[in-house]
Amino acid sequence: MQATTSKVRSDASPLAGKRPKHAREELxxxxxxxxxxxxxxxxxxxxxxxxxxxxxxxxxxGDVGIGDMLLGQTWRPEGAPAAFGAFPFLFGSFxxxxxxxxxxxPLGFCASIFMTEIMPKFGRTALxxxxxxxxxxxxxxxxxxxxxxxxxxxxxxxxxxxxxxxxGAIVLSIMILPTITTIATDSLRSLPHGLKEGSYALGAxxxxxxxxxxxxxxxxxxxTGVVLGIARAFGEALAVQMVIGNAPVxxxxxxxxxxxxxxxxxxxxxxxxxxxxxNNALWSLALMLLIMTFLFVFVVRMxxxxxxx
Amino acid sequence: xxxxxxxxxxxxxxQALRHVNLSVPERSVTAFIGPSGCGKSTLLRTxxxxxxxxxxxxxxxxxxxxxxxxxxxxMQIEELRKRVGxxxxxxxxxxxxxxxxxxxxxxxxxxxxxxxLDALVEKSLRSASLWNEVKDVLKKSAMSLSGGQxxxxxxxxxxxxxxxxxxxxxxxxxxxxxxxxKIEELTRELCKDYTIVMVxxxxxxxxxxxxxxxxxxxxxxxxxxxxQALFSSPKDQRTExxxxxxxx
Ligand SMILES: Nc1ncnc2c1ncn2[C@@H]1O[C@H](COP(=O)(O)OP(=O)(O)OP(=O)(O)O)[C@@H](O)[C@H]1O
Ligand SMILES: [Mg+2]
Numbered sequence: 030m031q032a033t034t035s036k037v038r039s040d041a042s043p044l045a046g047k048r049p050k051h052a053r054e055e056l057x058x059x060x061x062x063x064x065x066x067x068x069x070x071x072x073x074x075x076x077x078x079x080x081x082x083x084x085x086x087x088x089x090x091g092d093v094g095i096g097d098m099l100l101g102q103t104w105r106p107e108g109a110p111a112a113f114g115a116f117p118f119l120f121g122s123f124x125x126x127x128x129x130x131x132x133x134x135p136l137g138f139c140a141s142i143f144m145t146e147i148m149p150k151f152g153r154t155a156l157x158x159x160x161x162x163x164x165x166x167x168x169x170x171x172x173x174x175x176x177x178x179x180x181x182x183x184x185x186x187x188x189x190x191x192x193x194x195x196x197g198a199i200v201l202s203i204m205i206l207p208t209i210t211t212i213a214t215d216s217l218r219s220l221p222h223g224l225k226e227g228s229y230a231l232g233a234x235x236x237x238x239x240x241x242x243x244x245x246x247x248x249x250x251x252x253t254g255v256v257l258g259i260a261r262a263f264g265e266a267l268a269v270q271m272v273i274g275n276a277p278v279x280x281x282x283x284x285x286x287x288x289x290x291x292x293x294x295x296x297x298x299x300x301x302x303x304x305x306x307x308n309n310a311l312w313s314l315a316l317m318l319l320i321m322t323f324l325f326v327f328v329v330r331m332x333x334x335x336x337x338x
Numbered sequence: 339x340x341x342x343x344x345x346x347x348x349x350x351x352x353q354a355l356r357h358v359n360l361s362v363p364e365r366s367v368t369a370f371i372g373p374s375g376c377g378k379s380t381l382l383r384t385x386x387x388x389x390x391x392x393x394x395x396x397x398x399x400x401x402x403x404x405x406x407x408x409x410x411x412x413m414q415i416e417e418l419r420k421r422v423g424x425x426x427x428x429x430x431x432x433x434x435x436x437x438x439x440x441x442x443x444x445x446x447x448x449x450x451x452x453x454x455l456d457a458l459v460e461k462s463l464r465s466a467s468l469w470n471e472v473k474d475v476l477k478k479s480a481m482s483l484s485g486g487q488x489x490x491x492x493x494x495x496x497x498x499x500x501x502x503x504x505x506x507x508x509x510x511x512x513x514x515x516x517x518x519x520k521i522e523e524l525t526r527e528l529c530k531d532y533t534i535v536m537v538x539x540x541x542x543x544x545x546x547x548x549x550x551x552x553x554x555x556x557x558x559x560x561x562x563x564x565x566q567a568l569f570s571s572p573k574d575q576r577t578e579x580x581x582x583x584x585x586x
Contacts, residue, residue, distance in 0.1 A: 223430035230386060231443040231499055232419040246433050
Protein backbone atom coordinates (compact mmCIF):
# COMPACT_ATOMS: atom_id res chain seq x y z
CA MET A 30 0.00 0.00 0.00
CA GLN A 31 2.63 2.45 1.08
CA ALA A 32 4.93 1.29 -1.72
CA THR A 33 2.28 2.07 -4.34
CA THR A 34 1.63 5.57 -3.08
CA SER A 35 5.32 6.45 -2.99
CA LYS A 36 5.72 5.03 -6.48
CA VAL A 37 2.90 7.10 -7.85
CA ARG A 38 4.26 10.18 -6.21
CA SER A 39 7.84 9.71 -7.37
CA ASP A 40 6.70 8.93 -10.91
CA ALA A 41 4.86 12.19 -10.99
CA SER A 42 7.72 14.22 -9.59
CA PRO A 43 10.48 15.74 -11.67
CA LEU A 44 12.97 13.64 -9.68
CA ALA A 45 11.49 10.47 -11.12
CA GLY A 46 14.81 9.63 -12.74
CA LYS A 47 16.37 9.15 -9.32
CA ARG A 48 13.93 6.50 -8.25
CA PRO A 49 16.07 3.38 -8.83
CA LYS A 50 18.81 4.72 -6.59
CA HIS A 51 16.31 5.56 -3.85
CA ALA A 52 14.77 2.16 -4.20
CA ARG A 53 18.14 0.44 -3.89
CA GLU A 54 19.00 2.46 -0.79
CA GLU A 55 15.62 1.74 0.65
CA LEU A 56 16.03 -1.96 0.07
CA UNK A 57 19.49 -2.01 1.61
CA UNK A 58 18.23 -0.21 4.72
CA UNK A 59 15.29 -2.53 5.00
CA UNK A 60 17.42 -5.68 4.72
CA UNK A 61 19.79 -4.35 7.36
CA UNK A 62 16.98 -3.59 9.79
CA UNK A 63 15.25 -6.93 9.22
CA UNK A 64 18.54 -8.70 9.77
CA UNK A 65 19.12 -6.93 13.10
CA UNK A 66 15.59 -7.68 14.27
CA UNK A 67 15.91 -11.30 13.26
CA UNK A 68 19.23 -11.63 15.06
CA UNK A 69 17.71 -10.15 18.20
CA UNK A 70 14.69 -12.44 18.13
CA UNK A 71 16.85 -15.52 17.51
CA UNK A 72 19.15 -14.56 20.39
CA UNK A 73 16.30 -14.06 22.82
CA UNK A 74 14.59 -17.28 21.85
CA UNK A 75 17.76 -19.34 22.04
CA UNK A 76 18.57 -17.98 25.49
CA UNK A 77 15.10 -18.77 26.73
CA UNK A 78 15.17 -22.19 25.08
CA UNK A 79 18.58 -22.99 26.49
CA UNK A 80 17.71 -22.00 30.04
CA UNK A 81 14.36 -23.76 29.88
CA UNK A 82 15.76 -27.02 28.46
CA UNK A 83 18.53 -27.20 31.04
CA UNK A 84 16.40 -25.89 33.86
CA UNK A 85 13.54 -28.30 33.25
CA UNK A 86 15.82 -31.33 32.84
CA UNK A 87 15.90 -32.28 36.55
CA UNK A 88 12.10 -32.39 36.59
CA UNK A 89 11.75 -34.40 33.38
CA UNK A 90 14.40 -36.90 34.41
CA GLY A 91 12.42 -37.45 37.59
CA ASP A 92 15.36 -36.71 39.88
CA VAL A 93 13.66 -33.73 41.52
CA GLY A 94 9.99 -32.87 41.91
CA ILE A 95 8.91 -29.31 41.12
CA GLY A 96 7.24 -29.04 44.52
CA ASP A 97 10.33 -30.36 46.26
CA MET A 98 12.44 -27.71 44.64
CA LEU A 99 10.08 -24.77 45.16
CA LEU A 100 9.13 -25.60 48.74
CA GLY A 101 11.97 -27.79 50.00
CA GLN A 102 14.18 -26.23 52.62
CA THR A 103 17.33 -28.32 52.30
CA TRP A 104 19.91 -27.70 49.61
CA ARG A 105 22.40 -30.58 49.59
CA PRO A 106 23.31 -31.02 45.91
CA GLU A 107 26.33 -33.33 46.36
CA GLY A 108 25.07 -35.23 49.40
CA ALA A 109 23.60 -38.70 49.53
CA PRO A 110 20.73 -38.53 49.19
CA ALA A 111 20.93 -35.21 47.34
CA ALA A 112 18.31 -32.56 48.14
CA PHE A 113 17.40 -29.57 46.01
CA GLY A 114 15.14 -27.41 48.14
CA ALA A 115 15.42 -23.86 46.81
CA PHE A 116 12.87 -22.22 49.07
CA PRO A 117 15.47 -20.42 51.24
CA PHE A 118 16.97 -18.85 48.10
CA LEU A 119 13.62 -17.71 46.82
CA PHE A 120 12.84 -16.34 50.25
CA GLY A 121 16.19 -14.53 50.40
CA SER A 122 15.77 -13.03 46.95
CA PHE A 123 12.27 -11.78 47.68
CA UNK A 124 13.12 -10.53 51.15
CA UNK A 125 16.17 -8.54 50.08
CA UNK A 126 14.60 -7.00 46.98
CA UNK A 127 11.30 -6.09 48.62
CA UNK A 128 13.08 -4.63 51.65
CA UNK A 129 15.35 -2.70 49.31
CA UNK A 130 12.30 -1.28 47.54
CA UNK A 131 10.70 -0.37 50.86
CA UNK A 132 13.81 1.56 51.83
CA UNK A 133 14.45 3.07 48.42
CA UNK A 134 10.99 4.05 47.21
CA PRO A 135 10.30 6.80 49.77
CA LEU A 136 13.80 8.18 49.33
CA GLY A 137 13.49 8.13 45.56
CA PHE A 138 10.03 9.75 45.58
CA CYS A 139 11.21 12.48 47.92
CA ALA A 140 14.30 13.12 45.84
CA SER A 141 12.27 13.41 42.66
CA ILE A 142 9.68 15.70 44.24
CA PHE A 143 12.52 17.83 45.49
CA MET A 144 14.08 17.92 42.03
CA THR A 145 10.90 18.79 40.17
CA GLU A 146 8.70 20.75 42.52
CA ILE A 147 10.89 22.35 45.12
CA MET A 148 14.27 23.22 43.68
CA PRO A 149 14.14 22.40 39.96
CA LYS A 150 17.34 24.26 39.16
CA PHE A 151 19.49 22.69 41.87
CA GLY A 152 17.86 19.34 41.12
CA ARG A 153 18.67 19.47 37.45
CA THR A 154 22.23 20.69 37.82
CA ALA A 155 23.44 18.92 40.95
CA LEU A 156 21.18 16.24 42.37
CA UNK A 157 20.16 14.52 39.17
CA UNK A 158 23.70 14.00 37.82
CA UNK A 159 24.73 12.72 41.25
CA UNK A 160 21.94 10.18 41.31
CA UNK A 161 22.60 9.12 37.74
CA UNK A 162 26.21 8.60 38.71
CA UNK A 163 25.03 6.01 41.24
CA UNK A 164 23.69 3.98 38.34
CA UNK A 165 27.11 3.79 36.76
CA UNK A 166 29.02 2.46 39.76
CA UNK A 167 29.96 -1.22 39.28
CA UNK A 168 28.20 -3.58 41.63
CA UNK A 169 31.45 -4.92 43.08
CA UNK A 170 32.11 -1.44 44.42
CA UNK A 171 28.71 -1.41 46.08
CA UNK A 172 29.47 -4.78 47.62
CA UNK A 173 32.80 -3.54 48.83
CA UNK A 174 31.32 -0.42 50.37
CA UNK A 175 28.60 -2.57 51.92
CA UNK A 176 31.19 -4.88 53.40
CA UNK A 177 33.35 -2.13 54.83
CA UNK A 178 30.66 0.38 55.90
CA UNK A 179 27.23 -1.19 56.22
CA UNK A 180 28.26 -4.50 57.76
CA UNK A 181 30.47 -3.00 60.53
CA UNK A 182 27.74 -0.47 61.27
CA UNK A 183 25.14 -3.20 61.66
CA UNK A 184 27.51 -5.36 63.69
CA UNK A 185 28.19 -2.55 66.14
CA UNK A 186 24.60 -1.46 66.58
CA UNK A 187 22.51 -4.58 66.26
CA UNK A 188 22.69 -8.23 67.26
CA UNK A 189 24.48 -10.61 64.92
CA UNK A 190 27.51 -10.42 62.72
CA UNK A 191 26.33 -7.56 60.53
CA UNK A 192 26.13 -9.71 57.43
CA UNK A 193 22.66 -10.84 56.49
CA UNK A 194 19.36 -9.91 54.94
CA UNK A 195 19.34 -6.30 56.08
CA UNK A 196 22.89 -5.62 54.90
CA GLY A 197 21.97 -7.01 51.48
CA ALA A 198 18.78 -4.95 51.36
CA ILE A 199 20.59 -1.74 52.28
CA VAL A 200 23.22 -2.24 49.59
CA LEU A 201 20.50 -3.06 47.05
CA SER A 202 18.41 -0.06 48.07
CA ILE A 203 21.23 2.26 47.09
CA MET A 204 21.73 0.42 43.82
CA ILE A 205 18.09 0.73 42.79
CA LEU A 206 17.70 4.33 43.94
CA PRO A 207 18.64 5.73 40.49
CA THR A 208 16.06 3.56 38.72
CA ILE A 209 13.25 4.61 41.04
CA THR A 210 14.29 8.26 41.15
CA THR A 211 14.84 8.69 37.42
CA ILE A 212 11.51 7.18 36.46
CA ALA A 213 9.69 9.15 39.16
CA THR A 214 11.37 12.38 38.07
CA ASP A 215 10.47 11.81 34.43
CA SER A 216 6.84 11.20 35.25
CA LEU A 217 6.64 14.20 37.57
CA ARG A 218 8.20 16.40 34.89
CA SER A 219 5.78 15.21 32.25
CA LEU A 220 2.75 16.04 34.39
CA PRO A 221 0.74 18.67 32.49
CA HIS A 222 1.53 22.09 33.90
CA GLY A 223 -2.15 23.03 33.77
CA LEU A 224 -3.06 20.49 36.44
CA LYS A 225 -0.78 22.04 39.02
CA GLU A 226 -1.84 25.55 38.03
CA GLY A 227 -5.46 24.52 38.40
CA SER A 228 -4.78 23.35 41.91
CA TYR A 229 -2.83 26.45 42.91
CA ALA A 230 -5.52 28.68 41.43
CA LEU A 231 -8.04 27.11 43.83
CA GLY A 232 -5.91 28.19 46.75
CA ALA A 233 -3.99 24.97 47.33
CA UNK A 234 -0.61 25.14 49.00
CA UNK A 235 2.37 23.43 47.45
CA UNK A 236 2.05 20.41 49.75
CA UNK A 237 -1.65 20.08 49.10
CA UNK A 238 -0.95 20.16 45.37
CA UNK A 239 1.78 17.55 45.65
CA UNK A 240 -0.16 15.18 47.85
CA UNK A 241 -3.60 15.55 46.24
CA UNK A 242 -2.77 16.08 42.56
CA UNK A 243 0.84 15.31 41.70
CA UNK A 244 1.32 12.02 43.54
CA UNK A 245 -2.08 10.42 42.80
CA UNK A 246 -1.83 11.32 39.11
CA UNK A 247 1.66 9.93 38.69
CA UNK A 248 1.22 6.92 40.97
CA UNK A 249 1.22 4.24 38.24
CA UNK A 250 4.48 5.58 36.81
CA UNK A 251 5.99 5.80 40.28
CA UNK A 252 5.09 2.16 40.86
CA THR A 253 6.57 1.24 37.49
CA GLY A 254 9.88 2.61 38.73
CA VAL A 255 9.59 0.61 41.94
CA VAL A 256 8.85 -2.63 40.08
CA LEU A 257 11.79 -2.08 37.75
CA GLY A 258 13.91 -1.40 40.83
CA ILE A 259 12.76 -4.65 42.42
CA ALA A 260 13.55 -6.48 39.18
CA ARG A 261 17.04 -5.06 39.20
CA ALA A 262 17.51 -5.99 42.86
CA PHE A 263 16.20 -9.48 42.20
CA GLY A 264 18.77 -10.05 39.49
CA GLU A 265 21.75 -8.51 41.26
CA ALA A 266 24.28 -11.13 42.34
CA LEU A 267 27.68 -9.83 43.25
CA ALA A 268 26.96 -6.99 45.65
CA VAL A 269 24.43 -9.00 47.64
CA GLN A 270 26.60 -12.06 47.73
CA MET A 271 29.38 -10.05 49.37
CA VAL A 272 27.28 -8.99 52.35
CA ILE A 273 24.51 -11.54 52.84
CA GLY A 274 26.51 -14.38 54.36
CA ASN A 275 25.45 -17.06 51.86
CA ALA A 276 23.87 -19.49 54.28
CA PRO A 277 21.19 -21.66 52.61
CA VAL A 278 18.71 -21.25 55.42
CA UNK A 279 15.61 -19.21 56.12
CA UNK A 280 16.76 -16.50 58.53
CA UNK A 281 14.80 -15.75 61.68
CA UNK A 282 15.73 -12.10 61.81
CA UNK A 283 16.97 -9.32 59.57
CA UNK A 284 20.46 -9.70 60.99
CA UNK A 285 20.98 -13.35 60.15
CA UNK A 286 22.80 -14.76 57.16
CA UNK A 287 20.77 -15.93 54.21
CA UNK A 288 21.32 -16.27 50.50
CA UNK A 289 19.66 -15.51 47.18
CA UNK A 290 19.06 -17.32 43.91
CA UNK A 291 21.72 -15.32 42.14
CA UNK A 292 24.32 -15.84 44.88
CA UNK A 293 23.87 -19.60 44.79
CA UNK A 294 24.20 -19.70 41.01
CA UNK A 295 27.39 -17.65 40.91
CA UNK A 296 28.99 -19.42 43.86
CA UNK A 297 28.25 -23.00 42.77
CA UNK A 298 28.34 -22.78 38.97
CA UNK A 299 32.12 -23.20 38.83
CA UNK A 300 32.15 -26.37 40.90
CA UNK A 301 29.80 -28.40 38.75
CA UNK A 302 30.24 -30.25 35.50
CA UNK A 303 27.98 -29.44 32.63
CA UNK A 304 25.09 -31.89 32.35
CA UNK A 305 25.30 -33.10 35.94
CA UNK A 306 22.21 -33.02 38.10
CA UNK A 307 23.70 -30.29 40.29
CA ASN A 308 24.49 -28.18 37.25
CA ASN A 309 21.01 -28.63 35.84
CA ALA A 310 19.50 -27.75 39.21
CA LEU A 311 21.37 -24.45 39.06
CA TRP A 312 19.81 -23.89 35.65
CA SER A 313 16.44 -24.44 37.30
CA LEU A 314 17.28 -21.57 39.62
CA ALA A 315 18.17 -19.47 36.57
CA LEU A 316 14.81 -20.39 35.06
CA MET A 317 13.09 -19.13 38.20
CA LEU A 318 14.92 -15.82 37.80
CA LEU A 319 13.83 -15.65 34.19
CA ILE A 320 10.20 -16.32 35.06
CA MET A 321 10.33 -13.66 37.75
CA THR A 322 11.70 -11.19 35.20
CA PHE A 323 8.80 -11.98 32.88
CA LEU A 324 6.43 -11.38 35.75
CA PHE A 325 8.00 -8.02 36.53
CA VAL A 326 7.79 -6.98 32.88
CA PHE A 327 4.17 -8.04 32.87
CA VAL A 328 3.40 -5.95 35.95
CA VAL A 329 5.12 -2.94 34.40
CA ARG A 330 3.03 -3.35 31.26
CA MET A 331 -0.14 -3.44 33.31
CA UNK A 332 0.88 -0.28 35.15
CA UNK A 333 1.70 1.45 31.87
CA UNK A 334 -1.74 0.63 30.58
CA UNK A 335 -3.21 2.26 33.68
CA UNK A 336 -1.09 5.37 33.13
CA UNK A 337 -2.38 5.81 29.61
CA UNK A 338 -5.98 5.69 30.68
CA UNK B 339 -13.88 46.52 43.51
CA UNK B 340 -10.50 45.98 41.81
CA UNK B 341 -8.24 49.01 41.77
CA UNK B 342 -4.93 48.86 39.96
CA UNK B 343 -2.56 51.78 40.52
CA UNK B 344 0.71 52.47 38.73
CA UNK B 345 1.39 48.82 38.12
CA UNK B 346 4.71 47.91 36.50
CA UNK B 347 5.65 44.30 35.85
CA UNK B 348 8.97 42.97 34.64
CA UNK B 349 9.91 39.49 33.47
CA UNK B 350 13.62 39.79 34.23
CA UNK B 351 14.67 42.87 32.30
CA UNK B 352 11.65 42.83 29.99
CA GLN B 353 8.84 45.14 31.04
CA ALA B 354 5.55 43.43 30.26
CA LEU B 355 3.19 45.93 31.91
CA ARG B 356 3.76 49.69 31.92
CA HIS B 357 2.10 52.01 34.31
CA VAL B 358 -1.27 50.35 34.36
CA ASN B 359 -4.09 52.22 36.05
CA LEU B 360 -7.43 50.55 35.95
CA SER B 361 -10.53 50.00 38.01
CA VAL B 362 -12.92 47.14 37.56
CA PRO B 363 -16.47 47.57 38.83
CA GLU B 364 -18.23 44.97 40.93
CA ARG B 365 -20.70 42.44 39.45
CA SER B 366 -19.91 43.11 35.85
CA VAL B 367 -17.96 41.59 32.98
CA THR B 368 -14.77 43.34 32.01
CA ALA B 369 -13.01 42.21 28.84
CA PHE B 370 -9.31 42.67 28.05
CA ILE B 371 -8.60 42.88 24.35
CA GLY B 372 -5.46 43.60 22.37
CA PRO B 373 -2.96 41.96 20.05
CA SER B 374 -1.01 38.87 21.08
CA GLY B 375 1.79 39.51 23.54
CA CYS B 376 0.46 42.85 24.77
CA GLY B 377 0.20 41.67 28.38
CA LYS B 378 -3.47 40.73 28.85
CA SER B 379 -2.73 37.37 30.47
CA THR B 380 0.04 38.90 32.51
CA LEU B 381 -2.30 41.49 34.01
CA LEU B 382 -5.01 38.91 34.61
CA ARG B 383 -2.53 36.69 36.43
CA THR B 384 -1.37 39.51 38.68
CA UNK B 385 -4.91 39.62 40.04
CA UNK B 386 -4.58 36.20 41.70
CA UNK B 387 -0.80 36.34 41.96
CA UNK B 388 -0.24 33.40 39.62
CA UNK B 389 2.82 35.25 38.32
CA UNK B 390 4.53 34.86 41.68
CA UNK B 391 5.61 31.35 40.78
CA UNK B 392 7.53 32.53 37.69
CA UNK B 393 11.20 33.11 38.39
CA UNK B 394 12.43 36.64 37.78
CA UNK B 395 9.10 38.44 38.00
CA UNK B 396 9.18 41.86 39.63
CA UNK B 397 6.07 43.86 40.38
CA UNK B 398 5.73 47.50 41.41
CA UNK B 399 2.60 49.45 42.17
CA UNK B 400 -0.59 48.57 43.94
CA UNK B 401 -3.43 46.15 43.29
CA UNK B 402 -6.38 46.42 45.63
CA UNK B 403 -9.25 43.96 45.69
CA UNK B 404 -12.14 44.86 47.96
CA UNK B 405 -9.97 47.49 49.55
CA UNK B 406 -7.06 45.19 50.40
CA UNK B 407 -3.67 45.43 48.76
CA UNK B 408 -3.11 41.91 47.51
CA UNK B 409 0.65 42.39 47.31
CA UNK B 410 0.85 43.47 50.96
CA UNK B 411 3.16 41.53 53.27
CA UNK B 412 0.36 40.06 55.35
CA MET B 413 -1.67 38.86 52.36
CA GLN B 414 -2.16 35.10 52.45
CA ILE B 415 -1.84 33.93 48.87
CA GLU B 416 -4.17 30.93 49.42
CA GLU B 417 -6.73 33.24 50.96
CA LEU B 418 -6.50 35.55 47.95
CA ARG B 419 -6.95 32.71 45.45
CA LYS B 420 -9.96 31.54 47.36
CA ARG B 421 -11.56 34.91 46.70
CA VAL B 422 -10.26 35.26 43.14
CA GLY B 423 -10.96 32.15 41.08
CA UNK B 424 -9.49 31.41 37.67
CA UNK B 425 -10.49 29.49 34.56
CA UNK B 426 -7.74 28.74 32.09
CA UNK B 427 -7.55 28.64 28.31
CA UNK B 428 -7.27 24.87 28.10
CA UNK B 429 -9.81 22.96 30.19
CA UNK B 430 -7.72 21.38 32.95
CA UNK B 431 -9.93 19.07 35.01
CA UNK B 432 -8.10 16.88 37.50
CA UNK B 433 -7.98 13.17 36.66
CA UNK B 434 -10.56 12.46 39.35
CA UNK B 435 -14.30 12.00 39.38
CA UNK B 436 -16.59 14.89 38.46
CA UNK B 437 -17.66 15.13 42.08
CA UNK B 438 -14.11 15.18 43.42
CA UNK B 439 -13.16 17.87 40.93
CA UNK B 440 -15.81 20.22 42.23
CA UNK B 441 -15.24 19.24 45.85
CA UNK B 442 -11.48 19.72 45.53
CA UNK B 443 -11.44 23.40 46.46
CA UNK B 444 -13.88 23.21 49.39
CA UNK B 445 -11.98 20.24 50.80
CA UNK B 446 -8.73 22.21 50.61
CA UNK B 447 -10.31 24.91 52.67
CA UNK B 448 -11.55 22.58 55.35
CA UNK B 449 -15.07 21.57 54.30
CA UNK B 450 -15.32 17.84 54.86
CA UNK B 451 -18.91 17.14 55.89
CA UNK B 452 -20.51 15.04 53.20
CA UNK B 453 -23.88 16.78 53.28
CA UNK B 454 -22.27 20.23 52.94
CA LEU B 455 -20.10 19.04 50.09
CA ASP B 456 -23.00 17.40 48.30
CA ALA B 457 -25.01 20.60 48.47
CA LEU B 458 -22.09 22.73 47.36
CA VAL B 459 -21.24 20.43 44.44
CA GLU B 460 -24.82 20.53 43.22
CA LYS B 461 -25.05 24.29 43.60
CA SER B 462 -21.78 24.88 41.75
CA LEU B 463 -22.65 22.50 38.94
CA ARG B 464 -26.04 24.17 38.58
CA SER B 465 -24.43 27.62 38.42
CA ALA B 466 -22.12 26.34 35.71
CA SER B 467 -25.21 24.91 33.94
CA LEU B 468 -23.68 21.46 33.93
CA TRP B 469 -25.83 19.80 36.58
CA ASN B 470 -28.45 18.33 34.27
CA GLU B 471 -25.83 16.72 32.08
CA VAL B 472 -23.80 15.10 34.84
CA LYS B 473 -26.10 14.59 37.82
CA ASP B 474 -26.29 10.84 37.20
CA VAL B 475 -22.59 10.32 36.53
CA LEU B 476 -20.95 12.29 39.31
CA LYS B 477 -18.65 9.38 40.09
CA LYS B 478 -17.41 9.13 36.52
CA SER B 479 -13.98 10.47 35.60
CA ALA B 480 -13.97 14.10 34.54
CA MET B 481 -11.76 13.06 31.64
CA SER B 482 -14.76 11.38 30.01
CA LEU B 483 -16.53 14.72 29.48
CA SER B 484 -16.37 16.71 26.25
CA GLY B 485 -14.11 19.74 26.02
CA GLY B 486 -16.97 22.17 26.55
CA GLN B 487 -18.29 20.18 29.51
CA UNK B 488 -14.78 20.03 30.95
CA UNK B 489 -14.50 23.80 30.73
CA UNK B 490 -17.86 24.24 32.47
CA UNK B 491 -16.64 21.77 35.09
CA UNK B 492 -13.62 23.98 35.61
CA UNK B 493 -15.96 26.93 36.08
CA UNK B 494 -17.99 24.92 38.59
CA UNK B 495 -14.77 23.95 40.34
CA UNK B 496 -13.80 27.60 40.62
CA UNK B 497 -17.27 28.60 41.85
CA UNK B 498 -17.26 25.89 44.53
CA UNK B 499 -14.78 27.82 46.67
CA UNK B 500 -17.27 30.72 46.60
CA UNK B 501 -15.04 33.43 45.17
CA UNK B 502 -15.97 37.06 44.58
CA UNK B 503 -13.98 37.46 41.38
CA UNK B 504 -13.68 35.09 38.44
CA UNK B 505 -10.78 35.44 36.01
CA UNK B 506 -11.15 33.82 32.59
CA UNK B 507 -8.19 33.69 30.23
CA UNK B 508 -9.48 32.99 26.71
CA UNK B 509 -11.63 30.33 28.26
CA UNK B 510 -13.59 29.65 25.10
CA UNK B 511 -10.80 29.68 22.56
CA UNK B 512 -10.30 25.90 22.70
CA UNK B 513 -14.01 25.17 22.31
CA UNK B 514 -16.53 24.65 19.54
CA UNK B 515 -19.14 27.35 18.73
CA UNK B 516 -21.97 25.72 20.67
CA UNK B 517 -19.91 25.29 23.83
CA UNK B 518 -18.66 28.83 23.37
CA UNK B 519 -22.20 30.17 23.25
CA LYS B 520 -23.08 28.18 26.36
CA ILE B 521 -20.16 29.65 28.27
CA GLU B 522 -20.93 33.15 27.03
CA GLU B 523 -24.51 32.85 28.27
CA LEU B 524 -23.19 31.46 31.50
CA THR B 525 -20.87 34.42 31.90
CA ARG B 526 -23.78 36.84 31.55
CA GLU B 527 -25.64 34.83 34.16
CA LEU B 528 -22.72 34.68 36.57
CA CYS B 529 -21.97 38.39 36.48
CA LYS B 530 -25.10 38.94 38.55
CA ASP B 531 -23.20 37.44 41.49
CA TYR B 532 -19.55 37.64 40.55
CA THR B 533 -17.09 40.16 39.22
CA ILE B 534 -15.75 38.70 36.01
CA VAL B 535 -12.58 39.68 34.22
CA MET B 536 -11.94 37.93 30.93
CA VAL B 537 -9.29 37.95 28.26
CA UNK B 538 -10.48 37.37 24.74
CA UNK B 539 -9.06 37.47 21.25
CA UNK B 540 -12.50 37.64 19.83
CA UNK B 541 -13.73 41.22 19.63
CA UNK B 542 -17.24 40.12 18.83
CA UNK B 543 -17.23 38.13 22.02
CA UNK B 544 -16.07 41.14 23.98
CA UNK B 545 -18.77 43.25 22.35
CA UNK B 546 -21.42 40.61 23.00
CA UNK B 547 -20.88 39.85 26.64
CA UNK B 548 -18.79 42.46 28.39
CA UNK B 549 -19.95 45.59 30.18
CA UNK B 550 -16.56 47.26 30.03
CA UNK B 551 -13.71 46.73 27.63
CA UNK B 552 -10.04 47.51 28.11
CA UNK B 553 -7.76 47.77 25.10
CA UNK B 554 -4.06 46.97 25.63
CA UNK B 555 -1.07 47.64 23.45
CA UNK B 556 2.54 46.80 24.33
CA UNK B 557 1.84 46.47 28.02
CA UNK B 558 -0.08 49.71 28.30
CA UNK B 559 -3.75 50.41 28.74
CA UNK B 560 -4.71 52.46 25.71
CA UNK B 561 -8.38 52.83 26.44
CA UNK B 562 -10.83 51.56 29.02
CA UNK B 563 -14.49 52.36 28.60
CA UNK B 564 -18.00 50.97 28.56
CA UNK B 565 -18.12 48.33 25.86
CA GLN B 566 -20.82 50.17 23.90
CA ALA B 567 -18.84 53.38 23.87
CA LEU B 568 -15.50 51.77 23.14
CA PHE B 569 -16.74 49.91 20.09
CA SER B 570 -19.00 52.63 18.69
CA SER B 571 -16.85 55.69 19.34
CA PRO B 572 -13.31 54.88 20.40
CA LYS B 573 -11.42 57.89 21.68
CA ASP B 574 -7.96 56.74 20.70
CA GLN B 575 -6.86 56.30 17.10
CA ARG B 576 -5.05 53.03 17.95
CA THR B 577 -8.21 51.56 19.44
CA GLU B 578 -10.12 52.46 16.34
CA UNK B 579 -7.45 50.87 14.13
CA UNK B 580 -7.52 47.71 16.19
CA UNK B 581 -11.26 47.22 16.38
CA UNK B 582 -11.69 47.99 12.71
CA UNK B 583 -9.18 45.24 12.02
CA UNK B 584 -6.38 47.38 10.67
CA UNK B 585 -3.75 45.58 12.79
CA UNK B 586 -3.36 42.91 15.46
N1 LIG C 1 7.02 33.64 31.88
C1 LIG C 1 7.44 34.64 31.08
N2 LIG C 1 8.74 34.96 31.03
C2 LIG C 1 9.16 35.96 30.24
N3 LIG C 1 8.38 36.69 29.45
C3 LIG C 1 7.06 36.42 29.45
C4 LIG C 1 6.52 35.37 30.27
N4 LIG C 1 5.19 35.32 30.07
C5 LIG C 1 4.92 36.28 29.17
N5 LIG C 1 6.04 36.95 28.80
C6 LIG C 1 6.10 38.08 27.86
O1 LIG C 1 5.26 39.09 28.32
C7 LIG C 1 4.53 39.67 27.26
C8 LIG C 1 3.06 39.62 27.57
O2 LIG C 1 2.65 38.25 27.62
P1 LIG C 1 1.15 37.83 27.86
O3 LIG C 1 1.12 36.36 27.96
O4 LIG C 1 0.61 38.61 28.98
O5 LIG C 1 0.48 38.31 26.50
P2 LIG C 1 -1.03 38.16 26.05
O6 LIG C 1 -1.52 39.54 25.80
O7 LIG C 1 -1.78 37.32 27.00
O8 LIG C 1 -0.85 37.43 24.66
P3 LIG C 1 -1.82 36.32 24.02
O9 LIG C 1 -2.97 37.08 23.51
O10 LIG C 1 -0.98 35.76 22.93
O11 LIG C 1 -2.15 35.34 25.08
C9 LIG C 1 4.90 38.91 26.01
O12 LIG C 1 5.80 39.70 25.27
C10 LIG C 1 5.58 37.68 26.50
O13 LIG C 1 6.62 37.33 25.64
MG1 LIG D 1 -2.65 35.29 26.91
